[in-house]
Amino acid sequence: MTTLQELFETHEGRLVHKWNHYFEVYEKLFSRYRGKPINILEIGISHGGSLQIWRKYFGENANIFAVDINPECKKFEDEKTKIFIGSQEDEAFLTQLKSQLPVLDILIDDGGHTMNQQIVSFNHLFSTVKDGGVYLVEDTHTSYWNEYHGGYKKKSSFIEFAKDMVDQMHAWHIDNEKIAPINFITENVMGISFYDSIVVFEKKLRKEPFHSMRGTSSITPYSDPTLKKDSILQQVKKKLSGKKNSYFRQLKK
Numbered sequence: 332m333t334t335l336q337e338l339f340e341t342h343e344g345r346l347v348h349k350w351n352h353y354f355e356v357y358e359k360l361f362s363r364y365r366g367k368p369i370n371i372l373e374i375g376i377s378h379g380g381s382l383q384i385w386r387k388y389f390g391e392n393a394n395i396f397a398v399d400i401n402p403e404c405k406k407f408e409d410e411k412t413k414i415f416i417g418s419q420e421d422e423a424f425l426t427q428l429k430s431q432l433p434v435l436d437i438l439i440d441d442g443g444h445t446m447n448q449q450i451v452s453f454n455h456l457f458s459t460v461k462d463g464g465v466y467l468v469e470d471t472h473t474s475y476w477n478e479y480h481g482g483y484k485k486k487s488s489f490i491e492f493a494k495d496m497v498d499q500m501h502a503w504h505i506d507n508e509k510i511a512p513i514n515f516i517t518e519n520v521m522g523i524s525f526y527d528s529i530v531v532f533e534k535k536l537r538k539e540p541f542h543s544m545r546g547t548s549s550i551t552p553y554s555d556p557t558l559k560k561d562s563i564l565q566q567v568k569k570k571l572s573g574k575k576n577s578y579f580r581q582l583k584k
């Protein structure tokens with residue numbers, strides 16, 4: 332089967348613009364969807380070349396949706412490619428968009444790449460991705476560029492926003508309900524991957540994680556004196572205070 336990179340290298344249709352190192356990431360994440368009746372949304376159409384490539388790559392069974400602020404892009408609409416014109420940072424537009432979209436297998440944000448655009452779009456559209464689906468944000472190097480309102484470790488950058496999601500994903504393990512409550516991200520993100528200039532959120536409904544043991548004990552386990560593990564009493568207190576605690580759960584089994 333032709334790879335995405337091969338499709339790109341031999342593309343002679345409308346203009347498409349991709350960083351070379353993205354293809355490996357796409358292939359890894361998207362190959363399982365080829366030929367399937369999937370729903371995919373791309374924010375950022377430009378000359379429409381990427382829509383042609385996605386069609387070739389995913390096949391005729393894919394329903395492709397795309398968003399751009401430029402009304403000229405409407406001309407790329409066809410039977411299986413629906414185009415929405417509006418801004419990815421306009422909340423009223425996004426609410427309207429959501430009401431017209433099916434649940435998505437894949438969402439790619441390759442739009443304007445400013446911090447606000449990426450963050451507002453994520454906050455509105457992550458919920459439209461289906462359980463098991465993928466939300467991918469491209470060109471996240473703009474998080475380091477002043478002209479896109481980014482900046483190295485700038486709190487309002489998309490990269491810092493995504494790093495914060497890493498903490499939210501781990502809220503089960505953070506013993507402080509006030510600073511790390513279990514929220515929609517905790518319960519719906521199974522993984523966040525950072526590649527050069529791409530951030531990927533894998534959506535998956537999650538219950539409180541737990542671990543367990545099988546088999547027979549065969550050594551005296553080494554006890555690291557630097558680890559200040561909670562006593563069972565402390566863990567009971569935590570449990571009574573309402574914070575979910577996977578260690579407690581393991582001990583109780």
Ligand SMILES: C[S@@+](CC[C@H](N)C(=O)[O-])C[C@H]1O[C@@H](n2cnc3c(N)ncnc32)[C@H](O)[C@@H]1O
Pocket residue numbers: 346347348349373374375376377378379380381398399400401417418419420441442443444448
């Ligand atoms: C990087 S190009 C898209 C490239 C295309 N996906 C490709 O691979 O060839 C970015 C597109 O985002 C659009 N855009 C810029 N700001 C936007 C916004 N606020 N909302 C939606 N689209 C926007 C631009 O009009 C432009 O067509």
